[in-house]
Amino acid sequence: MALGKNYDAQDCSLARALEVIGERWTLLVVRDAMYGVRRFGDFLAHLDIPRAVLSQRLATLVEAGVLDKRRYQDSPPRDEYVLTPVGHELWLPVLALADWGERHLSGTAPRRVFHHLACGSRIDGTARCAACGVQVSIGEVEVRPGPGLKGIRNDPVSVALRTPHRMLHPIP
Amino acid sequence: MALGKNYDAQDCSLARALEVIGERWTLLVVRDAMYGVRRFGDFLAHLDIPRAVLSQRLATLVEAGVLDKRRYQDSPPRDEYVLTPVGHELWLPVLALADWGERHLSGTAPRRVFHHLACGSRIDGTARCAACGVQVSIGEVEVRPGPGLKGIRNDPVSVALRTPHRMLHPIP
DNA sequence: TACCATAGTTCAATGAACGAACCGAGGGGG
């Protein structure tokens, strides 16, 4: 979103954030990374995003310190993209946005529900556990398929998320 | 963001939300509406956004039920854009995003701080009052200029926000 | 050697954003 036509004049932290995660596809890439997607091909298959755009978005996120690109095997050389601690903290905004979309746009039952690993209770739109009352970080969360989920897609990521899955843990 | 090249295949409430508020400029328009901006010209002056884009974004937000367009005087006929209850609930996502940007991207002191009107204490990134411990809705919040704010702009909105201002209350 | 998998890059066509100019309804002053 850079290149002169950006939000620089805004002197606002929301505008700063949008410079990094406000471009088309970017937040969906982050969401997938939270689910545990790490490989180029898995992002590609799950998002139906043009390869060139995915490549550019991953690079932007790495540069911004949201993702870390690291070698996970040498032969053949393969890299994976993993959320950094800064990326982990996007958990709250992402959850809040998804919760808003769920409540005001979808009109059906939730597609995915998030549970506190420690106690199994659901967490709300601010990542608070209904039972414990504590703020739950993304590492302590499990995603489960919700009643509103339609199992349309058959890419590896969609298939893996049809059963409960711990956030951040690698898919598949 | 519509027209075939959208996020429809995603069956995800985050993607649904991004269809509405994920386009360039849209969330900044919503932020301004939260500050109390209501008139076309004020959005224009504060955002430095092309008129055509602003016009289109406002129409999209009205159609999505985030903003309400209403006549506030008849001679000459003038309309204003006001947040609906659905728009009010974007408070949490917007605050969470701004908080993330503040903590991880700006590197300076906060530009704006949000206080609970009832008690005067600051609220955190999940809109919880530090003192009361309650979730604070946007109507009970006051924005104040923070130590990191640089008073560069001189449009009516920027000027009004250089002093404490109650969220949603009309500017100027 | 041929073939496959992964992770990209390149490129032409399309669509969106930009910014300047224009438009129209309605005052207000002279």
Place this chain on the structure above:
DNA sequence: CCCCCTCGGTTCGTTCATTGAACTATGGTA
């Protein structure tokens, strides 16, 4: 009555980003 101003847009040519298909590079496997 005429001119000019404001507000809230629309129009339009240029520039920029996205799309989707084809191509490249590297290394492994049969």
